[in-house]
Amino acid sequence: MPTTETISTALVEGPEELTLNTTAMRAVQRERRRARRSTPTSNSVGGLILKWTILCLVAVVMLTPLYILVISAFKPQADIIENPLGFSPGSFTFDYLWASITSEKFNVIQAYGITLLFVLLVNVFSIGLAAPAAYVIARGQSKWHLALLLVFVSGLFIPGQVTLIPVVFVLRMLGLIGTIPGFVLFETAGTLPVTIFLFVAYLRTVPRDIDEAAALDGAGKIRAFWLCIFPIMKPAVATVIVLHSIGVWNDFVNPQVILGPSSGIYTVTTGVYAAIGQFSTDYTTVFPTLLLTIAPAIIFFLVMQRYIIGGLAAGATKG
Amino acid sequence: MADTSRTMIVWKRRLPGLIMTMPAVIVFTAMFLVPTVLGFVLSLTNWNGFSLNLTFIGFENYLRAFENPRSVDAAIFTTVFAVVTTVVCNLVGLALAVLIAGPGRANTVVRAVFFYPYIISALIIGFLWSAMLAPQGVFNSILANLGLPSIPFLTDPAFAQTSVIVTGIWAHYGFSMILYIAGLKSIPAEYYEAATVDGAGPWARFKNITVPLLAPIVTVNIVLGLVTALRVYDVVLALTAGGPAGSTETVVFQILKNSFDNGKLGYGAAQGVILLIVTAVLGIGVTLARRNAEKKVAD
Incomplete structure (x- = not known):
């Protein structure tokens, strides 16, 4: 029976390695592919036409907003309103996109930099804190280790917005409200449950022989972990990086509340909110700004698609 | 003497483990566990967000949350949003998954096309759809060009609520x-x-093999769908800003508005505690209820 666990264990090893670890399994997989290709839905012509009609209709619904966004970023306001779906070469212009890039209201280049910095810091801290802790938890056998795991995992069920208000109180007491360290600390803490959960699950599949081999080398436990165990955790680390990068890049509420407009530190999302919230009917500002903010996410998605989809599926089915 | 040296040895053995776990424990405690507990405490006060002096006012904030029509309406809309998006996302998601689960380049491309909104920030999705659905937006321009009357996608309460739900489904199925x-x-x-x-x-x-064997995934999808949808905020803020006349305000929208626009963080904290309890009860409840469906498969 495929349980959630078996699926996700397979998924952690990468989307392409689903259940095909040995040659025998690979043969089964090939057989399975052949079997699926010959299911009745796909071998009757009528079924094929119906299937692709449905898929194309849904694809149109999915892509129309994106298409309008892209063409409208290069058109003047009158053209956007009078001819929303069409595109005339005569009115094509880079002016509005350039105006958005150089806008004084929203410095998009700086926002990219700041958001990337946050993505990097949260990933480094989250993995740096979680990996050794997860290792101790995964290898430990006392009730304390189990209790520690339960405490961390309980965080999976607590919505971030619920802790946000009290966190403002805590950060105010620590003097970290409106600062980058304060934001990164909170954001990192929010990622720890998922990270530790996925790392512990992964480390339990890593044989203990490796620990012993590392110990024989005479390396201390901490050194042995970083030098011998951590490199093995690559697939789990990749999953976690995918999850956190998307999460931090897209996060709006946490930077908005913790950094606040008064700090002058804008991420991509809080910057867009500040820039567009005020004049949302001036589409020559709205569309180029949105294009600039969506473009990095779309490019990242196109390049990393396989890892993103695999990572998200793994993260979700594990949790 | 022998005793102290024994404890010394035990501690020396434990030290690396402590060093490896403590940083994570400290950050998690300070930024997650303490705030969660503090949330309960603050919900019993009239904290305004600035002073560090707290006045306890008992369960007044909770009473207000249950009596205030604004917060009750927000709770109702959030529930409708969560249930409708979860049901539709699961039905559409399963149907399309069956169609394109197989290997092949075309299936991979279609999969990416259906999935891509998920990696875009919900706030940006909200702004994008707001540009489509606004009174002078793209869709109404198209209608006007065709000589048709405009549709109040975002300016009529019922239409606005539907727009928020449809956008949620579009981004998440x-x-x-x-x-x-x-x-x-x-x-x-x-x-x-x-x-x-x-x-x-x-x-x-499909009925006898696919559906029963997918039971665990159905559970994950329902729990994740409900829990995520109950926290909906960003997309509403960008799409309707809670309007018209507060008709699309959600629970988190209320929490953040009361806390940070109105300076009633104690009240916001109380609404947060209610949301936390509802989320936990629903999450655990659905998981337990679904366990039976999953068990049937195992037998």
Whole structure:
């Protein structure tokens, strides 16, 4: 029976390695592919036409907003309103996109930099804190280790917005409200449950022989972990990086509340909110700004698609 | 003397483990556990967000949350949003997953097309759809060009609520679909082959093999869908800003508005505690209820 666990264990090893670890399994997989290709839905012509009609209709619904966004970023306001779906070469212009890039209201280049910095810091801290802790938890056998795991995992069920208000109180007491360290600390803490959960699950599949081999080398436990165990955790680390990068890049509420407009530190999302919230009917500002903010996410998605989809599926089915 | 040296040895053995776990424990405690507990404490006060002096006012904030029509309406809309988006995302996601679970380049491309909104910030999705649906937006321009009357997508309460729900579905069904595809890939093809040999048609195979074996994925999808949808905020803020006349305000919208615009953080904290309890009860409740469905498969 495929349980959630078996699926996700397979998924952690990468989307392409689903259940095909040995040659025998690979043969089964090939057989399975052949079997699926010959299911009745796909071998009757009528079924094929119906299937692709449905898929194309849904694809149109999915892509129309994106298409309008892209063409409208290069058109003047009158053209956007009078001819929303069409595109005339005569009115094509880079002016509005350039105006958005150089806008004084929203410095998009700086926002990219700041958001990337946050993505990097949260990933480094989250993995740096979680990996050794997860290792101790995964290898430990006392009730304390189990209790520690339960405490961390309980965080999976607590919505971030619920802790946000009290966190403002805590950060105010620590003097970290409106600062980058304060934001990164909170954001990192929010990622720890998922990270530790996925790392512990992964480390339990890593044989203990490796620990012993590392110990024989005479390396201390901490050194042995970083030098011998951590490199093995690559697939789990990749999953976690995918999850956190998307999460931090897209996060709006946490930077908005913790950094606040008064700090002058804008991420991509809080910057867009500040820039567009005020004049949302001036589409020559709205569309180029949105294009600039969506473009990095779309490019990242196109390049990393396989890892993103695999990572998200793994993260979700594990949790 | 012997005792202290024994404890010394024990501690020396434990020290690396402590060093490896403590940083994570400290950050998690300070930024997550303490705030969660503090949330309960603050919900009993009239904290305004600035002073560090607290006045306890008992359960007044909770009473207000249950009596205030604004917060009750927000709770109702959030519930409708969560249930409708979860049901539709699962049905659409499963249907499309069955169609494109197989290998092949075309399927991979279609999968990416259906899924891509999930990796875009919900705030940006909200702004994008707001540009489509606004009174002078793209859709109404198209209608005007065709000589048709405009549709109040965002300016009529019922239309606005529908717009928020549809946008939520548009952005999220792809995620349900991806989980279903992962689940479908894990079902051994032999089952289908055996069923075909026994003369089962496509529908019978779907009903008797696919649906029961996907039971665990259905659970994950429902729990994740509900829990995520109950926290909906960003997309509403960008799409309707809670309007018209507060008709699309959600629970989190209320929490953040009361806390940070109105300076009633104690009240916001109380609403947060209610949301936390509802989320936990729903999450655990659905998981337990679904356990029966999953058990049937195992038997």
